[in-house]
Structures are given as structure tokens and as C-alpha cells.
Amino acid sequence: RGxxxxxxxxxxxxxxxxxxxxxxxxxxxxxxxxxxxxxxEGDIIDAYQLVMKRRSLATASSNRR
Known part of the structure; x- marks a missing residue:
């Protein structure tokens, strides 16, 4: 349990x-x-999707503004 x-x-x-x-x-x-x-009975199901994204310099610099 838990x-x-x-x-x-x-x-x-x-x-x-x-x-x-x-x-x-x-x-x-x-x-x-x-x-x-x-x-x-009573089980809890957690579902998720793992998404891998490549970081880029353009994305990193635009977040600083």
C-alpha cells in the first residue's frame, strides 16, 4: 500500500x-x-508520457527575456 x-x-x-x-x-x-x-480493487494508476526534446541556443536565449 502506498x-x-x-x-x-x-x-x-x-x-x-x-x-x-x-x-x-x-x-x-x-x-x-x-x-x-x-x-x-482500489489500485491507483498514474499514467504519463515522457517526451524528450533537444535544447537549442535559440530556445535558451529567448527564455531570458
């Missing part, structure tokens, strides 16, 4: 029988996660 039990990729997200890219807060959905099946 600890990370799994980190991995989300394989599928469904709303009813349709594959979807997102589900609004408060709506039911189904998710599939590769190599994890030990779900327990």
Missing part, C-alpha cells in the same frame, strides 16, 4: 469495445498492461 508495484507500458485503452487514445476524467474505461495482471 508504493509502486509495477512500471511498464500501457498496451491498450478501451471505452466500451472501442480502442481510444484518451478517456475523460470520471468515465469508465479498460486498460491492458503487458506482463501485469495483479490488479487489486
Amino acid at each position: 508504493s509502486v508495484i509495477f512500471e511498464g507500458r500501457l498496451d491498450s485503452l478501451k471505452r466500451f469495445k472501442d480502442d481510444v487514445r484518451e478517456v475523460a476524467s470520471g468515465f469508465e474505461c479498460g486498460i491492458g498492461v503487458d506482463k501485469f495482471t495483479d490488479w487489486t
Whole structure:
């Protein structure tokens, strides 16, 4: 309780029988996660997308103004 039990990729997200890219807060959905099946009622799922961006001098100098 209160600890990370799994980190991995989300394989599928469904709303009813349709594959979807997102589900609004408060709506039911189904998710599939590769190599994890030990779900327990009350589990909290935190999802995020890691985006890598290259820094450039133009971006850095424009932030100083």
C-alpha cells in the first residue's frame, strides 16, 4: 500500500469495445498492461508520457527575456 508495484507500458485503452487514445476524467474505461495482471480493487494508476526534446541556443536565449 502506498508504493509502486509495477512500471511498464500501457498496451491498450478501451471505452466500451472501442480502442481510444484518451478517456475523460470520471468515465469508465479498460486498460491492458503487458506482463501485469495483479490488479487489486482500489489500485491507483498514474499514467504519463515522457517526451524528450533537444535544447537549442535559440530556445535558451529567448527564455531570458
